[in-house]
Amino acid sequence: MSLAALRRLILIGLMLAIGAALATAHHVFLTMGNLMTILQQGSLTGILAIGFTLVMITAGIDMSIGAVVAVTSMVAVNFLSYTKIPVLLFLPLSLFVGVVVGSLNGFFITRFKLPEFIVTLAMRGILSGLALMIAVRDSTGFIQNVYIQDPTYLWFGGQAGPVYIVTIAFLVLAFFTQLFLKRTRAGTNIYATGANPAAARLSGINTTRTIVGVYIFSGVCASLAAVFISSQMMTAMPDLGIGTEMDVIAAVVIGGTPFTGGVGDVWGTVIGAVFLALLKNGITVLGISPWIQPIVVGGIIVLTVIADVWYKGLAEAAAARGARRARDAAADGAAA
Amino acid sequence: METKTAAGRVLLDCRGISKSYTGPQVLDEVDFSVDRGEIHALVGENGAGKSTLIKIVTGVTDRDSGELEFDGTAIPRSHSKKAAQELGIAVIYQELSLIPGMTVAQNIYLTKEPRFRALRLIDLRRMNDDAQALIDRYGFPLKAADLIDRLSIAQRQTVEILKALSDRASLMIMDEPTSSLTSAEATRLFDIIRKLKAEGISVLYISHRMEEVFDLSDRVTVLRDGRKVATLEKVKIDPAEIIRLMIGRDLGESDRGRRMTRKAGEVVLDVRSLSSPGLFRDISFELHRGEILGFGGLVGSGRTELVRAIYGIDAYDSGSIRYLGKDYRPSVRASIAGGIGFVPEERRLQGILAPISVTRNIGVANLDVLTKAGMVSGRRELQFARRGIALMNVKPDLPDMPVGSLSGGNQQKVVLGKWLIRDLRLLIIDEPTVGIDIGAKEEIYAHIEHLAAQGVAVILVSSDLPELTRLADRIIVLRKGRIVKEFDEGVVSEEDVLLASSGIVEGARR
Numbered sequence: 003m004s005l006a007a008l009r010r011l012i013l014i015g016l017m018l019a020i021g022a023a024l025a026t027a028h029h030v031f032l033t034m035g036n037l038m039t040i041l042q043q044g045s046l047t048g049i050l051a052i053g054f055t056l057v058m059i060t061a062g063i064d065m066s067i068g069a070v071v072a073v074t075s076m077v078a079v080n081f082l083s084y085t086k087i088p089v090l091l092f093l094p095l096s097l098f099v100g101v102v103v104g105s106l107n108g109f110f111i112t113r114f115k116l117p118e119f120i121v122t123l124a125m126r127g128i129l130s131g132l133a134l135m136i137a138v139r140d141s142t143g144f145i146q147n148v149y150i151q152d153p154t155y156l157w158f159g160g161q162a163g164p165v166y167i168v169t170i171a172f173l174v175l176a177f178f179t180q181l182f183l184k185r186t187r188a189g190t191n192i193y194a195t196g197a198n199p200a201a202a203r204l205s206g207i208n209t210t211r212t213i214v215g216v217y218i219f220s221g222v223c224a225s226l227a228a229v230f231i232s233s234q235m236m237t238a239m240p241d242l243g244i245g246t247e248m249d250v251i252a253a254v255v256i257g258g259t260p261f262t263g264g265v266g267d268v269w270g271t272v273i274g275a276v277f278l279a280l281l282k283n284g285i286t287v288l289g290i291s292p293w294i295q296p297i298v299v300g301g302i303i304v305l306t307v308i309a310d311v312w313y314k315g316l317a318e319a320a321a322a323r324g325a326r327r328a329r330d331a332a333a334d335g336a337a338a
Numbered sequence: 339m340e341t342k343t344a345a346g347r348v349l350l351d352c353r354g355i356s357k358s359y360t361g362p363q364v365l366d367e368v369d370f371s372v373d374r375g376e377i378h379a380l381v382g383e384n385g386a387g388k389s390t391l392i393k394i395v396t397g398v399t400d401r402d403s404g405e406l407e408f409d410g411t412a413i414p415r416s417h418s419k420k421a422a423q424e425l426g427i428a429v430i431y432q433e434l435s436l437i438p439g440m441t442v443a444q445n446i447y448l449t450k451e452p453r454f455r456a457l458r459l460i461d462l463r464r465m466n467d468d469a470q471a472l473i474d475r476y477g478f479p480l481k482a483a484d485l486i487d488r489l490s491i492a493q494r495q496t497v498e499i500l501k502a503l504s505d506r507a508s509l510m511i512m513d514e515p516t517s518s519l520t521s522a523e524a525t526r527l528f529d530i531i532r533k534l535k536a537e538g539i540s541v542l543y544i545s546h547r548m549e550e551v552f553d554l555s556d557r558v559t560v561l562r563d564g565r566k567v568a569t570l571e572k573v574k575i576d577p578a579e580i581i582r583l584m585i586g587r588d589l590g591e592s593d594r595g596r597r598m599t600r601k602a603g604e605v606v607l608d609v610r611s612l613s614s615p616g617l618f619r620d621i622s623f624e625l626h627r628g629e630i631l632g633f634g635g636l637v638g639s640g641r642t643e644l645v646r647a648i649y650g651i652d653a654y655d656s657g658s659i660r661y662l663g664k665d666y667r668p669s670v671r672a673s674i675a676g677g678i679g680f681v682p683e684e685r686r687l688q689g690i691l692a693p694i695s696v697t698r699n700i701g702v703a704n705l706d707v708l709t710k711a712g713m714v715s716g717r718r719e720l721q722f723a724r725r726g727i728a729l730m731n732v733k734p735d736l737p738d739m740p741v742g743s744l745s746g747g748n749q750q751k752v753v754l755g756k757w758l759i760r761d762l763r764l765l766i767i768d769e770p771t772v773g774i775d776i777g778a779k780e781e782i783y784a785h786i787e788h789l790a791a792q793g794v795a796v797i798l799v800s801s802d803l804p805e806l807t808r809l810a811d812r813i814i815v816l817r818k819g820r821i822v823k824e825f826d827e828g829v830v831s832e833e834d835v836l837l838a839s840s841g842i843v844e845g846a847r848r
Contacts, residue, residue, distance in 0.1 A: 190705060198688070198691045201690060203651070205674070205703045264691060265693045
């Protein structure tokens with residue numbers, strides 16, 4: 003069994019165990035409504051995390067995604083209420099916010115060889131200011147939230163049967179992104195760029211284009227998440243989504259995509275996102291203070307990384323032993 | 339025995355040092371000593387065991403057996419870098435061990451800063467004064483308050499030396515200290531080295547540049563295949579003699595070098611007056627179908643830069659390239675599409691995608707063939723990988739294994755294999771067998787020869803002289819970015835190539 007498969011099995015086992023514990027602890031947990039809410043929450047983080055996964059595979063990081071959610075939701079909700087252009091025309095325009103931000107991130111990172119963290123952190127600051135600037139204010143200067151009334155827009159926050167639309171969108175996006183990563187040339191370029199940019203360039207891969215591409219994709223994922231979040235909340239606020247980077251990083255890291263690049267996939271991230279949503283839901287269901295959630299999330303990131311480092315040490319020792327055995331066998335063969 | 343070294347003139351005394359990592363003996367019963375105030379050169383081909391010997395002396399690696407004595411003190415089999423430093427053994431690195439954001443004084447006194455008695459705060463003024471006094475004593479053009487970032491490589495080297503002096507080092511080890519210096523800077527370094535000698539400090543000097551070795555050294559020790567071949571006194575130092583000792587075959591045998599042949603037939607690559615400022619100048623050559631063209635020269639002579647420009651990784655300034663009879667503007671993509679393969683030097687840094695599977699490593703150079711409408715065929719990719727693995731005899735033959743977990747030889751087989759399963763017209767290989775065991779080496783040689791026999795043109799850059807003379811049909815030697823010698827007829831020995839590389843082209847030959 004591959005390492006990634008083993009990791010997923012362990013995570014799913016853990017989820018079942020935690021779920022069983024929560025089910026016995028509180029009767030609300032195992033209701034259809036609650037389970038669907040977990041999936042909905044997991045999906046919102048998960049859509050962001052899918053874009054983030056691709057960035058992490060190139061050994062980069064995108065700290066701007068939360069602020070992209072804020073700006074996109076402000077643009078979408080405010081402009082929609084003023085311009086009254088049809089939603090189906092307007093949504094692609096909202097996603098374009100992500101394209102623009104991602105292009106800028108990618109441009110500064112590749113053109114000026116700046117650290118990804120700094121560029122996207124600066125972008126986060128700029129965007130969160132922008133989100134405040136474009137907010138609608140009343141005569142006294144207080145921000146007035148615009149409420150969404152358009153039924154097509156509100157549909158995105160709704161359900162199809164028991165399942166939330168966002169969950170369906172998340173799984174569809176995950177499926178196609180995974181296919182893209184594993185089966186297309188562009189996907190291969192992402193892995194190669196993250197594993198060793200120098201070697202990738204020598205194999206004819208345009209690493210600049212690849213890096214710009216993953217930041218654009220990450221931006222678009224954030225904008226898409228913004229549409230779902232604002233629709234679910236029926237409004238937009240200038241701080242919507244800011245701070246979600248933490249949950250997103252946790253989901254990706256739990257899912258087995260390391261910070262070192264070249265490794266990782268989307269299904270791991272999907273499981274990571276649902277796992278995280280389950281934990282947070284458990285904290286709520288048990289009636290524990292919600293302030294403990296970020297502590298748990300931070301703790302999980304550290305624990306996962308410790309486990310990964312520990313496992314990597316074991317795996318390397320095993321590989322070294324294997325190589326020695328192979329060499330000895332070869333030497334014996336040569337002697338005989 | 340102790341009295342002999344403690345009071346005598348011997349500073350470092352190695353007796354019967356042996357070491358093997360895994361498999362072959364890297365050092366075999368080496369006896370070697372450095373006197374007080376002596377400049378002692380250590381020479382030998384790549385892989386002769388020089389670095390390992392240095393590592394043992396400086397405490398980086400443990401020896402398997404043998405006695406080591408420094409300044410009359412016996413050094414235990416396993417001693418630390420710090421212990422070696424405290425004894426007075428210093429290694430002068432080029433720049434790695436200095437901290438760029440700090441001043442010269444801070445670097446010299448790092449971890450031993452003078453401090454006030456109260457609160458143990460660092461006494462910055464005293465540190466600067468001490469550093470400046472040290473600098474002035476040797477007359478270096480440096481200021482104690484200069485930031486390391488602003489210094490040239492040569493100046494950084496002097497800071498390294500100052501740091502060692504402040505540690506009261508009695509032995510300074512310099513490994514290829516002039517490899518990135520200009521000739522004026524190198525001359526200045528030699529003055530410094532002589533000054534150190536006058537102060538009674540010993541210098542162990544490792545270099546491939548013969549003329550430096552002859553100019554500077556009191557004695558020269560030659561290592562070959564892990565054994566000490568000879569230690570020669572200054573009066574007996576003769577360039578040709580040393581080179582013969584390094585290569586280590588008797589004269590009769592060394593004449594047995596390979597016969598060079600100029601192949602006729604289709605010209606695959608025609609390079610005319612290719613130049614790139616500071617890297618290489620006015621390089622012209624033709625390469626024919628089925629020909630293996632070797633590039634010899636010292637590290638830093640411009641060979642790697644030249645082949646990188648031909649493959650399209652770096653731009654060149656002027657000159658022209660014709661490939662398969664057409665004008666060619668190189669780019670990596672055009673090169674791959676046009677049937678040129680490239681195996682870079684430094685496998686780990688440029689060759690492999692370490693965390694990724696063997697399959698993908700092979701697939702990544704073949705995406706053009708494996709992709710239809712943007713989709714990579716996983717089934718065909720695996721077929722390709724299996725072909726590459728079988729062709730190159732990669733062990734273990736697991737397509738899913740991350741390449742980083744393979745041994746060095748097998749990593750290189752993967753890098754080579756991804757090109758060999760393509761339809762190649764030209765293969766460029768740069769130092770293909772560095773750090774690879776003999777078995778894998780032979781396999782790689784067999785593949786290169788087989789490829790040439792099939793009509794593929796090969797450019798081989800190598801500092802491994804036996805490799806170069808064994809494989810190449812023709813050898814071009816570069817020195818300081820220019821072609822200094824082309825061997826295209828007659829028998830060429832390793833000695834000939836080394837003499838040309840060192841700039842002693844004919845003079846020293848009998």
